[in-house]
Amino acid sequence: MVGEFEIKEEDLAGRIGILSTLHGNIETPTFFPVINPVKSEITVEDIKKVGFNNIITNAYLVKKNLNIKSHIHDYFSFNGIIMTDSGAYQILQYGEISISNKEIVEYELEIKPDIAVILDVPTGDVKNESDAKLSVDETLRRINESLPHVRSSSDQIIWVYPIQGGRFLDLLAYSAKYSFQFDEFKMLALGSPTVLMQRYEYVPLIDMIYTAKSNVTRGKAFHLFGGGLPHIMPFAVALGVDSFDSASYILYARDNRYITRDRVYRLEELEYFPCSCPVCSKYTPKDLQEMEQKDRTRLLAIHNLYVIKEEINAIKQSIKEGRLFEYLQQKAFSHPRVYDAFKSVLKYADYLEKFDPRTKGEIKGVFLYNKDSLARPEIKRHERLLREKIIHKADKSANHKKRVVITCEDGYYDDINSEVEVYLLNPFYGPIPIELKNSFPYSQYETPTIIDDEIIEQERKKLKDFLYDMRDNISSISVIKCEKLHINSTRDVPIELFLDQL
Numbered sequence: 001m002v003g004e005f006e007i008k009e010e011d012l013a014g015r016i017g018i019l020s021t022l023h024g025n026i027e028t029p030t031f032f033p034v035i036n037p038v039k040s041e042i043t044v045e046d047i048k049k050v051g052f053n054n055i056i057t058n059a060y061l062v063k064k065n066l067n068i069k070s071h072i073h074d075y076f077s078f079n080g081i082i083m084t085d086s087g088a089y090q091i092l093q094y095g096e097i098s099i100s101n102k103e104i105v106e107y108e109l110e111i112k113p114d115i116a117v118i119l120d121v122p123t124g125d126v127k128n129e130s131d132a133k134l135s136v137d138e139t140l141r142r143i144n145e146s147l148p149h150v151r152s153s154s155d156q157i158i159w160v161y162p163i164q165g166g167r168f169l170d171l172l173a174y175s176a177k178y179s180f181q182f183d184e185f186k187m188l189a190l191g192s193p194t195v196l197m198q199r200y201e202y203v204p205l206i207d208m209i210y211t212a213k214s215n216v217t218r219g220k221a222f223h224l225f226g227g228g229l230p231h232i233m234p235f236a237v238a239l240g241v242d243s244f245d246s247a248s249y250i251l252y253a254r255d256n257r258y259i260t261r262d263r264v265y266r267l268e269e270l271e272y273f274p275c276s277c278p279v280c281s282k283y284t285p286k287d288l289q290e291m292e293q294k295d296r297t298r299l300l301a302i303h304n305l306y307v308i309k310e311e312i313n314a315i316k317q318s319i320k321e322g323r324l325f326e327y328l329q330q331k332a333f334s335h336p337r338v339y340d341a342f343k344s345v346l347k348y349a350d351y352l353e354k355f356d357p358r359t360k361g362e363i364k365g366v367f368l369y370n371k372d373s374l375a376r377p378e379i380k381r382h383e384r385l386l387r388e389k390i391i392h393k394a395d396k397s398a399n400h401k402k403r404v405v406i407t408c409e410d411g412y413y414d415d416i417n418s419e420v421e422v423y424l425l426n427p428f429y430g431p432i433p434i435e436l437k438n439s440f441p442y443s444q445y446e447t448p449t450i451i452d453d454e455i456i457e458q459e460r461k462k463l464k465d466f467l468y469d470m471r472d473n474i475s476s477i478s479v480i481k482c483e484k485l486h487i488n489s490t491r492d493v494p495i496e497l498f499l500d501q502l
């Protein structure tokens with residue numbers, strides 16, 4: 001059924017899904033290359049050869065410059081999936097445009113893209129909240145106005161519900177929440193962040209994505225307008241973005257800029273191509289520099305598309321393996337601004353934990369590195385488990401005290417019985433009830449042999465807080481083999497005394 005979105009795999013709040021359209025299914029996360037209907041150095045055939053079966057073009061530019069009356073697929077001789085944007089980006093660039101929402105929507109019905117956007121009013125990067133509110137309200141008015149057309153064509157076209165509000169997160173949340181009233185719109189999209197992305201302002205961008213995503217249903221595909229640079233994509237996906245579109249691959253190419261998965265180079269900076277796509281295998285940077293501008297642009301654009309495709313695949317593979325967090329960690333060090341994006345995503349660790357699948361089929365082990373790893377869903381979940389244990393104990397038998405054994409190495413405690421509670425102390429997880437040691441994720445993790453001091457400090461504090469909250473249920477504490485966490489071995493020390501020493 002057109003507009004159906006099926007989630008196949010999940011990791012953090014990201015997912016691999018299948019979106020059904022009239023011209024076939026798209027596997028998400030995916031990228032829609034922007035193709036200018038009027039002038040482009042690159043053809044749809046070029047784009048297809050890179051491996052994209054979905055493109056986005058602009059209904060406003062098509063109408064204004066070509067005014068074709070037939071199907072958009074025929075115009076491009078393309079049988080894949082076509083999305084049409086509406087001219088909102090042109091409003092963002094040039095202010096008003098000379099066409100109404102009603103005209104655009106009616107025109108889209110005529111040219112029949114698979115996915116269509118109404119003419120929303122982008123908030124852009126306005127500094128004034130009342131201006132931002134105007135864009136949100138006017139967009140909502142236009143959503144309402146489009147309803148009869150959306151309803152009549154929803155078996156053929158996936159209509160996109162545009163979310164506005166810009167940096168004003170309350171407005172953004174309001175705009176996002178309103179989507180629950182419009183089930184006719186089968187896809188959601190966050191508008192306006194293009195400007196932020198161009199300036200590498202990733203902190204507000206991540207806040208915007210989180211705010212929008214946490215106020216809409218998870219059952220619909222979620223598009224991010226813009227977002228054509230591979231270094232930011234995995235962070236957006238981790239929060240639940242399913243698709244991107246951008247013209248950056250061609251705009252950058254025109255400016256002799258060469259995109260890699262980590263950064264953007266100027267062609268003249270490169271002695272070697274760090275890529276083996278068909279373009280980079282065949283030519284050297286010098287070859288491209290000596291070419292005619294038009295040919296060079298085309299080839300650079302093709303390379304840039306290959307890189308975007310590679311990035312999307314790497315993200316999907318990470319989701320499949322349950323390693324998206326580790327992928328973000330790796331990616332974070334590609335640029336200080338990307339590190340900003342990573343840190344901003346970590347602010348939403350509880351949200352990531354909420355949607356992260358509890359067990360991951362093919363996972364081989366959780367890799368824990370440094371303080372950032374403490375934001376992983378597995379660790380967050382463990383902290384919650386300990387809190388629940390404390391509450392449960394406090395409710396139950398306040399006067400029943402047990403001996404507690406803390407050990408950092410498995411297999412060193414004796415006489416385990418119902419009067420003893422044993423915890424394996426791990427520098428990242430903190431105390432792990434020994435009965436859980438063979439279950440995921442406690443049985444499958446790797447840490448460095450050199451643990452950062454700040455981790456050790458933090459874990460001593462976690463242990464102390466835990467024991468303090470449990471103190472009414474503990475008679476004495478023994479510690480075995482925890483010297484590497486700077487805790488001396490002791491035998492049956494009264495709890496109060498131990499807490500003083502810790």
Ligand SMILES: [Zn+2]
Nearest residue numbers: 275277280303
């Ligand atoms: Zn290449």
